[in-house]
Structures are given as structure tokens and as C-alpha cells.
Amino acid sequence: MTTSFADRLIAGVREKGPLCVGIDPHAAMIPALFGEASPEAAAKWGVALVERCVGRAAVVKPQAGLFERWGAKGMAALEEVCQAATRAGLIVILDAKRGDIGSTAEGYAEGYLGAGSSCPCDAITVNPYMGVDTLEPFVAVAEREGKGVVVLARTSNPGSKDFQQQLIDGEPLYLHVARSLAPMIARLRGPQTGWSGLMMVAGATGPAEAARLRAISGDALFLVPGYGAQGAGARDSMAGFVQRANGLEGGVVNASRSVAMPDGAKSATSVKDWERAIDLAVTAAQAELAEAARA
């Protein structure tokens, strides 16, 4: 794969909108239609969600932890979902929040971003706590394979204040993280759009923080969690986006529960009813985000 991840993501967003559909197989999210909560049901449900996204969303984000709940069988289900999404031409951001020292990070990087991965994805989320050297193996594989790396900067949970917001020389930790990524942002810049596939997580619950991140990381695409069920609105979710010809641009906005478990989906008694509920929710979220991007 030689096209850049950032250019592919932006092409998808310009065509379909900035929604990223989270695939989070909580037991409570899998309707009985797909069977009792199990790795098999999670795979079936995840693949069905992938099919609903085709033509409606450019990007999906499977949540590794909820598949790993079932061990190796859960990982096999995750692989099925990632393979289906890749075959369908969707962009896959694997939300795994990995991170470790050099040689182990190489294992994660090759295992997920490497050519011929059994769990194919276009980008993976990583944790910066251990230091920039622990991110390098991910960036090296991403550079070689035209993939992306998504670094946690300012997350959407209440505990993001515990360490990420602590001041170091007058500036919060998450900004120090962002500053230290500048050379990696340059390495994963897409030649067509100028955006970088070294993405950062900038939670929708912190619009002011997202704007500060944007001010020092002009070209990094953002992955924005927290829209929908976590409480943030569409406009706040785009606080770190920038004005371009067609409106606000600068990343993807994730929704999980609100699009994958809308009213009527959990209790659907037929596949057709479930499909209708999901299609409606995905389309409504894209429309809401599109309107916010134009405003």
C-alpha cells in the first residue's frame, strides 16, 4: 500500500462525512438477533455493522478490549471484523491503546500494521506514557506501509485531568506530548492533502483543549471520542478542526453507542428492522456532523 493513510482518510471524510463508527461489542450492545453474547455473536454483529457502514461512513473503529474479553476467540472475532471492513473498503482504526519498549512495540506494530496482518487495520491507537522511543516502531511500520498511528493526547474520560492536564513548565502534559510528536507528524504527512496520519486523540468533552492541541499541531488529524453517548455535541466535537473550502476539517468524530445501539436496534426482532435502525442512526449522525461542519 503506497498511498498515504492521511490522504485516504481525508478522501473518505470528504465523500462520506467525518463520522467514525465505533464497533464496541458490549454484551448490552449485541441484540439477541445475533445470538447470546459470545465471540461468535460479536463477530456476526460486527460484520453486520460493517455492512451498514458501507456507503454511509468512511471509517470504523473496533474496540480491542471488548473483543479481548473473550481471549484468543475474541481476537479471532476481531480479526473477522477487521478483515470484513478492509474488504469492504472501509478505513479501520483499531482502538487497542498499545505501547511498550522497542522490541515489544515492534511486535504490536508488525502484528497490526504490518503487511499480511491477520487483523488488518489502517491505524492503531497507542499510549505515549512510556516515551517517544516507544512510539517509533509504530511510526516506522506506518511509514513503510502507508498506515497511521493515533497517539492518546487528551482523552474524553473524567480522569483525563489526573495526569494529562497537569502543568509542566506552565503547559499541560498533553501539549508536551503533542509537541514531542512534531517530527513524527512530518513523517506521516500525506502529499495530497497536507494532513498527517500521525493522529492524536482529542476528546470531544474538552473543546478548549482540542483547540490548544490544534494550535501547536497544525497538520495532525484528530480522532475525537466522546460525541453522542459520552455527552459532547457535534460542534464541540469539531473544536479542533479548521476551516477549509467545504467547511471544518481535521479528523474523524467517533460515535459508538449512539449509532450502534440506537432506539429500536436492541429490541429489533428482524434483521431488516435492525438494519433500518442502524442506517437511520448512522445517516443522522453524519447529517448532524455535516451541519456542524458548515456552520
Next chain:
Amino acid sequence: MTTSFADRLIAGVREKGPLCVGIDPHAAMIPALFGEASPEAAAKWGVALVERCVGRAAVVKPQAGLFERWGAKGMAALEEVCQAATRAGLIVILDAKRGDIGSTAEGYAEGYLGAGSSCPCDAITVNPYMGVDTLEPFVAVAEREGKGVVVLARTSNPGSKDFQQQLIDGEPLYLHVARSLAPMIARLRGPQTGWSGLMMVAGATGPAEAARLRAISGDALFLVPGYGAQGAGARDSMAGFVQRANGLEGGVVNASRSVAMPDGAKSATSVKDWERAIDLAVTAAQAELAEAARA
């Protein structure tokens, strides 16, 4: 399981010594004897290592990332190794460095520390960057199941200086992390020994930092990486341990390459030769650590 993880770990350390044997299936660490580098060879090699540890070491630490290199098949190999170690009565610290917001963290916590896990372990390493609320699900399951949680504080890699050592109100981030863990340390305290199964990673490459961590976290057991191949000596590895009746105590010291790939092991042409090389390396490391603990 109702005995506390901390008490079990300390009982094992008092009997066998503080060595923790890292099970890191780098392609370069698996001798040809076990077959070409593959999940099957990693499982075979890992189980054989587990057998060498019986009677010689109390604790093993499989490295998830190097198994995940092979996707779901690699995870199945990891499960085999963890199951074999558990059956053999060894204490298993799964080095997975996981971490995520509440409901996802619950997935990881139940998947690894929960009763009936297909990947049984006694403790798991977790990353604190996202905040204390993201550690809570791990601690809750550990409390319920008599397990442990190992939080990254000061890691052994050069990049540990990038963020962990940055000063917040005059004190490095890793100490802020440690301070914020105090209530969790109290919750996982073992009634017999007083040590806590809320462990912290305190790299052997930073003895001064380990001593500072100990000063503010009196009862937390430490997991010390960096001894052996990463360059730290036995005495530096115990800089965060404290004097007790029988010498220094306070955690486990991990060695991976130096005990799992000693001279003669990689090139061994018979299983017996390989076994002899491993037995010698494990015994030598325990002896070196025991001497340092008495000094």
C-alpha cells in the same frame, strides 16, 4: 481464589528468590529445536520455559506484544503458556500494558483477571496515562479475585525521561502517579505480609527513582524490569526494596534475554542441552539476586 496476590507473591519470593522470568518470544530467542518462529513454536518454547522455572523461580512474566505479533493464533499460544504456568503453580504477571476508559477497561480486566479466564494470570501490567478512573476496573476485579495490578510508574527505557520525569509542582510525573495510587494500594494490601498487590513498575535503570518511589509508596510491591540484558546490575535492581529480617524485600526483578537466551541455549542441538543452559541461567540469576539482597 481468596488468598491475596501480594501474600502469595511474597511467599514465593521468600522460598525461591525475587527473580521473575520474562517469557518474550522474539524470533531470535526461540531455538530451532522448537521449530521455525511461529505461534506453535512460541507456545512450545514458552511451556518448556515454564517447566524449567518450576522449583527455580516463583514468578513468570509473558510479554503479550510478542505473542500478539501473530494475531489470534499468537494469543492462543499466550493462553497455552499462561495455562501451563498456572497449572504448574507459578505466579503469572501478564505484561500487556493495557488501559482504556471504564467499560473497555472492564473488558480487559475480566478477560485477563476474571474467574475462568482462558488466559489465566495473577496480575496484569496497566498504563496510567488516561487517569485513575481507567485503573479502577482492574483494581475492582483484582480485589474480588485475589489478583494484582501492576501500574507503570518509571519504566526502564531511555524514553522514560520524556514524560515520566517531567516536573509537576516540583515533582516528576511518575511520583504523582504513585501518590494517586495510595487508596488502591491500601485496597490490595495482603493481610499476612502487609505488602500490596497494587504493584508499580520501577525500572532497574533508575535506582534513584526507585528509591523515591519507595519513599512515598511504602507498601507497594515493585516489578523491576531492566536487570540483565538491559544493563542494570542486581544491586541497582533492588534500590527500591527495603531491609527485612532476611534481607532486601519488596518485589520481583525481571530478566528475559539473560535467562531465556543464555550462551548455549540458542544453539543447543538437544532438548537436554537447552534445559541445562536455562536451568543454569535461572539458578545463577537467583543466586546473584540473593547475594545482592543479603549485602
